[in-house]
Amino acid sequence: MQKDNTAAQRQTKRLERLADQGLYRKSILVHKECNKVFENLKPYFANPKSIDDLKKLADKILTAKPVNVAKVRQISPFRYPGGKTWLVPEIKKWIFGLNFRPSLFIEPFAGGGISSLSMAIEDLVDRVFMAELDPDVAAVWKTILSDPEYLCDRILNFEVNRNNVLEIINSEPQNTKQRAFKTIIKNRTQRGGIIAPGASLVKSGENGKGLKSRWYPDTLVRRIRIISEFKYKIEFHEEDAFKIINKFKNDSNAIFFIDPPYTAGGKKAGKRLYKYNHINHENLFSEMAKVKGKFIMTYDDTDEVIELAKDFNFLVSKVPMKNTHHEVKYELLIKKPD
């Protein structure tokens, strides 16, 4: 379409004429009949003198320090790519701010599940419900909740060296338990904990310790045993997130934590990190709009996601986090208005 230069020029001239009369785009024109209402509203306007204070406050929020992850009790056996350990304090704050005790915490994109585990173990909710589509990840949760000692035994008796690791990675598991162990080995010895196809083994790793740099058998076993002690509060399903959201959408006492693969706005990160990464984000927002309970969603900070949240009248805020290169990045927290 051709741009109408004449119309644009006419508009510029009009604005210039108004400026000559002291009227700018930010001026407010009030009809004399509305003057009384306008006077009543005036106390609620921001005082221009407060603008500096408001700006300082906004700067303070935007430069808020990222959460110190070391203060969060790590309880997941996974080192999960895109894991939300750093967000746990925010989720706790959110739950403390609700004026009821949630009966159920639902995490439909569970991955490493640190949020669900923290809420269950710290007793912020009655029960947690985790769902995950990836059968490799699902196998770990199913085994921890049904036969944790199988995993503990294999972990404690496994010697990490290149041959042993490759033997497990190239094996064809015959059952869920074997699949769970293979997933743990991949998660601990592949770069960035990525278990999706295409991931390679770590090379030098932390302190040049190579394949062993993320292998802490005693810690893993301790975590698995703690989780299994809380199994009466934890439910896991190998299911599609959308099905789970639909299942609980009418439960106003249930709360949701939604952390999908970040693929909105053409972002590639989620594609490399997870085997299952195809999400219709608009559909997800539309399903969340139908949910009766409260929810919190996380996304990376992109214009597309902010626009989508606006379309559904959701509230958006930004939280700082440190990425793997120790740079401070912001992520979006999206909630339903009260």
Ligand SMILES: C[S@@+](CC[C@H](N)C(=O)[O-])C[C@H]1O[C@@H](n2cnc3c(N)ncnc32)[C@H](O)[C@@H]1O
């Ligand atoms: C960003 S990660 C979740 C990370 C998790 N919050 C944590 O702290 O470890 C997204 C997860 O969603 C899973 N996923 C992708 N599509 C799914 C679907 N349709 N239903 C359930 N899970 C899905 C992926 O396999 C991946 O584990």
